[in-house]
Amino acid sequence: MARTTDGAAGARPTIRDIARVAGVSKASVSYALNDLPGVSEQTRARIRATATELGWRPSAAARSLSRARAGAVGLAVARDVRLLEEEPYYMRFIAGMESVLAREGLSLLLSVVPDVEAAVGVLRDWWGERRVDGVVLTDLRVQDPRVALVAELGIPCAVPAGAGRATSVQAERQAFEEVVTHLCAQGHRRLARVAGPREFLHTLRRDVAWAEVTRSALGAPAPVVVADYTSAGGLAATRGLLAGAEPPTAVVYDNDVMAAAVVAEREALGVRVPQDLAVVAGDDSMLCRLVSPAISCLQRDVVADGARSARLLLEVLQGRPGQAPAGEPHRLVVRGTTVRAPVG
Amino acid sequence: MARTTDGAAGARPTIRDIARVAGVSKASVSYALNDLPGVSEQTRARIRATATELGWRPSAAARSLSRARAGAVGLAVARDVRLLEEEPYYMRFIAGMESVLAREGLSLLLSVVPDVEAAVGVLRDWWGERRVDGVVLTDLRVQDPRVALVAELGIPCAVPAGAGRATSVQAERQAFEEVVTHLCAQGHRRLARVAGPREFLHTLRRDVAWAEVTRSALGAPAPVVVADYTSAGGLAATRGLLAGAEPPTAVVYDNDVMAAAVVAEREALGVRVPQDLAVVAGDDSMLCRLVSPAISCLQRDVVADGARSARLLLEVLQGRPGQAPAGEPHRLVVRGTTVRAPVG
DNA sequence: CTGAAAGCGCTTACAG
DNA sequence: CTGAAAGCGCTTACAG
Known part of the structure; x- marks a missing residue:
């Protein structure tokens, strides 16, 4: 033919x-x-x-030049490579974004840089050369310079509800309610949380939600110690908690890595899990399923989050400054670290 | 100013x-x-x-149009999302690529699709619209349609030595030599390997290397069973091996997930690790460090692999059809799954 | 060393 | 419904 x-x-x-x-x-x-x-x-x-x-x-170039649109969107991940190794999150998020972008004929530009300052440089380049029509921002920090830049230059931008752990306080509250209810039903009264760095906006949101939920359930806000998402940091924070006057009987971790490290090192920490210490992880991953006992955790559909973010950005690009849809709530998955009898 | x-x-x-x-x-x-x-x-x-x-x-578009160059390169990852969750590999690879591309003012287009056929579609689109000047191909399959496409359309392309586990036979041989020498020194004589799918080229390369190295060390090639990189697959393969007439005392797994699943489920499998069964993983990751005992493994610098791939592609783009540099060899990291006394 | 002009491959008013 | 023309923002021979 x-x-x-x-x-x-x-x-x-x-x-x-x-x-x-x-x-x-x-x-x-x-x-x-x-x-x-x-x-x-x-x-x-x-x-x-x-x-x-x-x-x-x-020709993408010719079309882009005459239409004054790049036909691409950008995702600038700002995270230390060493932490990335521990974060299988992004590839799935990207797969979700792609499923939406492909239908519109949009390409995805990806940049992986160690910190927010470098990300600002990338955004500036992308926008200055009009390589992208808009960007998705995840893992927002407090006083995030990317947010300032995006506002200053007027870059169309989507900050998804569920992406980069930037869920709303409401979603966090709901998630913690599930967790705390479950732990209380198991007889726990002394809870604690090992949080991620306070530089992340979602950490602050969780702080608020955690305080509210535990105060309401236990009469007073349960303690929080800050760590850095790494296994070493999670272990150190846990040691501190266990050495306290009234050590917790259940600890909720802001990510999977810290929780998994604690379960793996339970002997070194001198605790039995779940008998002496119940453990809940804020993320699900292979880690949670492979350690023994398997870790109870908050789970969500990362691929769907990515798709939702892309859709949100498309709406912004079409001039409808779309409301960030609420995003599906996290689901509590109960495994061996919070119940005596084997589960599932 | x-x-x-x-x-x-x-x-x-x-x-x-x-x-x-x-x-x-x-x-x-x-x-x-x-x-x-x-x-x-x-x-x-x-x-x-x-x-x-x-x-x-x-303006990227104007420059691209008049120079007839896109100013971007593409990476089309062909892998099921569920497997991606278990593969923290790519983000680090990408970070490595970026470190090289950024210096040249090149952008990276990323696509994450479930299979090779979809990847072919992506490559066709990218090249047809001249969105990329070239591509990096990883995880090559046997009879990979992407290779055929790239050849047919003349798309500049780099298939890195160390990327996507596409190392040369020589590198695999060297890695297995380290592993087998180590295991033999621990007194093992009955070795086996749980391989990844044979659709991957690197699986075949490893088959060759494994046969050579074990024949040379033990007099006859040690057995190989094929699995699918998942924890369920790795467990099933291991069960099969252990049920055999002469069950192995040491098993080498083609990735970290399968090895970690086996260590995590050692009780269900009815073996003590490392006393009854020594375990070696083909990849390193958090998984290897978090299970107990920690898993001995082959380790390499994925970020460097990414940088090397990008450099290789740049050379191809400049008309020097660069030889794929050998890539650093994998290093054997000895941990608890291959030695009785705690290590490191 | 400098400038006027054509061209890259599309899109888009504007006349017919 | 159709065509000639200008324009998007660069690059690049080609004359001065």
């Missing part, structure tokens, strides 16, 4: 070639191929057929 | 604006800003200053 002799030369066909072969003007080709009015159905069909026959594909 | 009144209007400055302000032609601006001969040092300095003052940045 296709006349391969044309393409074989290596030269890409342009709308000019299509116009010549179909015997119409370039403008008509453009209208026809973009489904715009201005060409008869008959002509449109002939042009389409010719385009297919020649193997034509629009 | 900068006259913000210009930029505040929102209109991006172009070389036309610079030419007007600096009192020269557009061509001179282009020469000056691209460090090409054809302008006096004095003029060049003035033009540079003007560009900075106006906050000019080149």
